Amino acid sequence: xxxxxxxxxxxxxxxxxxxxxxxxxxxxxxxxxxxxxxxxxxxxxxxxxxxxxxxxxxxxxxxxxxxxxxxxxxxxxxxxxxxxxxxxxxxxxxxxxxxxxxxxxxxxxxxxxxxxxxxxxxxxxxxxxxxxxxxxxxxxxxxxxxxxxxxxxxxxxxxxxxxxxxxxxxxxxxxxxxxxxxxxxxxxxxxxxxxxxxxxxxxx
Amino acid sequence: xxxxxxxxxxxxxxxxxxxxxxxxxxxxxxxxxxxxxxxxxxxxxxxxxxxxxxxxxxxxxxxxxxxxxxxxxxxxxxxxxxxxxxxxxxxxxxxxxxxxxxxxxxxxxxxxxxxxxxxxxxxxxxxxxxxxxxxxxxxxxxxxxxxxxxxxxxxxxxxxxxxxxxxxxxxxxxxxxxxxxxxxxxxxxxxxxxxxxxxxxxxx
Numbered sequence: 001x002x003x004x005x006x007x008x009x010x011x012x013x014x015x016x017x018x019x020x021x022x023x024x025x026x027x028x029x030x031x032x033x034x035x036x037x038x039x040x041x042x043x044x045x046x047x048x049x050x051x052x053x054x055x056x057x058x059x060x061x062x063x064x065x066x067x068x069x070x071x072x073x074x075x076x077x078x079x080x081x082x083x084x085x086x087x088x089x090x091x092x093x094x095x096x097x098x099x100x101x102x103x104x105x106x107x108x109x110x111x112x113x114x115x116x117x118x119x120x121x122x123x124x125x126x127x128x129x130x131x132x133x134x135x136x137x138x139x140x141x142x143x144x145x146x147x148x149x150x151x152x153x154x155x156x157x158x159x160x161x162x163x164x165x166x167x168x169x170x171x172x173x174x175x176x177x178x179x180x181x182x183x184x185x186x187x188x189x190x191x192x193x194x195x196x197x198x199x200x201x202x203x204x
Numbered sequence: 205x206x207x208x209x210x211x212x213x214x215x216x217x218x219x220x221x222x223x224x225x226x227x228x229x230x231x232x233x234x235x236x237x238x239x240x241x242x243x244x245x246x247x248x249x250x251x252x253x254x255x256x257x258x259x260x261x262x263x264x265x266x267x268x269x270x271x272x273x274x275x276x277x278x279x280x281x282x283x284x285x286x287x288x289x290x291x292x293x294x295x296x297x298x299x300x301x302x303x304x305x306x307x308x309x310x311x312x313x314x315x316x317x318x319x320x321x322x323x324x325x326x327x328x329x330x331x332x333x334x335x336x337x338x339x340x341x342x343x344x345x346x347x348x349x350x351x352x353x354x355x356x357x358x359x360x361x362x363x364x365x366x367x368x369x370x371x372x373x374x375x376x377x378x379x380x381x382x383x384x385x386x387x388x389x390x391x392x393x394x395x396x397x398x399x400x401x402x403x404x405x406x407x408x
Contacts, residue, residue: 001364001365001366001367002323002362002363002364003362003363003364003365004325004361004362005261005359005360005361005362008261008360008363011374013258013259014373014374015373015374016258016259016261016374017258017259017374018371018373018374018375018376019258019363019370019374019375019376020255020258020259020261020360021255021258022374022375022376022378023336023338023360023363023365023376023378024232024253024254024255024263024288025232025233025234025253025290025378025383025385026230026231026232026378026383026384026385026395027230027231027232027254027255028228028229028230028231029229030229047255048254048255048256049228049229050228050252050254050266051224051225051228051231051251051252051266052252052266052348052350052351052353053350053351053353054217054220054221054223054224054225055217055220055221055224056350056351057209057212057220057224058350058351059228060266060348062254062255062256062264084228086229089398092398092399092401093401096401096404097404098404099403099404100404100405100406100407101406102406106406111406111407119206121208132227134227139350140350142346142348142355144256144264144346144355144357146256146257146260146262146343146344146357147256147257147260147262149256149257151346151348151355153348153350155209156209156212156224156227157208157209158206158207158208158209159206159207159212159223159227160205160206160207161205161207161227162205163205166223167222169218169219169222170215170218170219170220170221170222170223170226171222171223171226171387171388171390171391172222172223172226172227172387172388174226174227174229174230174387175387175393179229179230180230180398181229181230181385181395183375183376183378183379183395184375184376184400186375186400186401186402186403187375187397187399187400188398188399188400188401189379189395189396189397189398190395190396190398191230191385191387191393191394191395191396192393192394192395192396193391193393194293194296194384194392194393194394195296195391195392196388196390196391196392197296197297197300197390197392198390199303199390200300200301200302200303200304201304202304202305202306202310202315203304203315
């Protein structure tokens, strides 16, 4: 079956959003924690998180237009720090709930009954219930003018995890901590390891 | 266990790359097909693919620095089109093989023994063996100056898939076509559906 751009343009808004959002494949889903200057915490689920490079250790995420998602990006710009917290099976409902449109003065930590946790060395709130989490220092916001979204870039400054999931070569078996992925707007998946492959070499 | 940025900076290059690349979570892994003006085809595996928006239907991917990955981005800039092709279990080895550093005059379709397929309505090559694939019209390249990578943005212009995986609301059950995800540089995973959740609403 082939779907043309003409057909795509005829779909209703929600059908189209579900289809396009799941077409691009499985995504890293995590909770981003931040805090304002007045110490108001914020927690929001993000699924468009992207690895940008290992040295410096850079991660990016796509922030929707400001009218739809203003709080996380405002906190990051004003205080310069955020945390990214993996989600496991028992956290799905709470994590998904952070996508409700709470006003700025409500912390989604409270609304979703998740617990703020602070590292002595990092000012933004982590999610205590999360098993793999890392702190990022804000580096740059790149506007994507075509649709008013933003690529927010941070440098990974500290990492919290159980060392049992670290392989001898540094690879993290995050599935052993039950870290999940998502699909589309609202689908949650667990994963099953198939294999790792050696560095590819040209056929002689 | 906590890993500080000081410890991170002491890790050797490959250990650090494995760790940082898997920390950011599961990724959409796909083959990107392109063609030069002189009809030389290129196929390369990309795992940093990101949904940018549904209307217009925009997808982005991170291209490494030009010295490391020059061919796909050059073709896209010069001809304006590319395809994104999902990978299923039987395609892992061939797909991974496209990451070998072949010279420009070698098509990874041949090197990896995958088959070029053309839609009548689209100029870039699809992977015949892939079960879910879509054609993109080049829109914009945004340089990420911090580490010389690029966010390449395309608009989804046509989609090829088996209609059996389309849910009533447009959500694609891509796991039924055995579409995979990846972790880190070289890990491949299948997925298992847990659940979808309704649009989140604030607690009263």
